[in-house]
Structure formats: C-alpha cells, structure tokens
Amino acid sequence: MSTPETQSKSTSAFLAQAAIAFGVAFIATAAGIIYLPLDIWQRGFLLMTMLFLVSSTFTLAKVVRDQHEAARVHHRIDEARLEKLMAEHDPFRAA
Template identity: 65%
Template sequence: MSMSSAKPKNTSAYLVQAVIAFAVSLFGTAAGVYYLPLDTWQRGFLAMSGLFLVTSCFTLAKVVRDQHEAQSLIGRIDEPRLEQLIAEHNPFRSGS
C-alpha cells in the first residue's frame, strides 16, 4: 500500500456540491433575515448570529481535522521529517 493511497481524496464533484450547498444555505439565511418583518436591530442580531455560526462551524471542522491528522500514522511520520526540513532551511544561504 503506497502512502498516496492511504490518504482519502475528495472528488471534484463532491467539492462542487459542498460549495453550492454552502452558497445556497448562506444566501437563503441572508434572504430570510432580510425579509423578516423585524426592526433593524433584530435583523442585525440574526445576521450576526448566523455569521458567528458559520465561522464557528469552520473552526470546529478545522480543529476536528487537525486532531484526526495528528493521530494518524502518516501525520506522526511526516511531522519529524517536516521539522527537520524547517530546521535545515536557511533562506539567507546563497544558492549554487
């Protein structure tokens, strides 16, 4: 089993579907908040809450992904190698 096949890949169709679903849901929420028969401050509160919910979802997804990658075998193997490459890299060294 090669290392490239060990990491699951998403298809481009899945990516497109996820982007479209996000855009439709965000637009639907914004339109719903805009057309509600509420005062301006109430609309602002709902819009702010919706945006906070979206950013919280992105943060949670990143934390879960990072935690999963840290626990995976490939992540544990690649981390020391990456740290060694960063330690050996000198951007001020003259290239030959």
C-alpha cells in the same frame, strides 16, 4: 511490512457540490433574515449570530481535521518504531 498510504481525497464534483450547498444555504438564510418582518436591530442580531455560527463551524471543522491528521502521524510513527524493533530483533541471539 509497511502499509500503503490510503488517504481518501474528495473529488472535484463533491467539492463543488459542498460549496454550492453552502452558498445556497448561506444566501437563503441571509435572505430569510432580511425579509423577516422585524426591526432593523433584530435583523442585525440574527445576521450577526448567523455569521458567528458560520465562522465557528469553519473553526470546528479545522480543529477536527487537525486532530485527525495528528493522530494519523502518531500512528505512523508508532508503526515505524515497531518495524525498527522487529528488524533489529534477533531471536537466536543469546541474552
């Protein structure tokens, strides 16, 4: 009565596409900030905010993934408990 493990894995092509898209976006944003007609401190501020945005995005993605995995583990534990109760239940036994 257990359900098969259906964990979707990303293909290598999707991983490569995501990495390339991230690299292009990061380099384009950095180049745009560097070539803006601004003072050095203004460029520095924009570069620091861009780096903070990237690091907080990675942190958010990790937290969302961890919560999803924890919920999946709890769901599997609940399923195992239910299967154990159903296996141990004898409807013809006198109470």
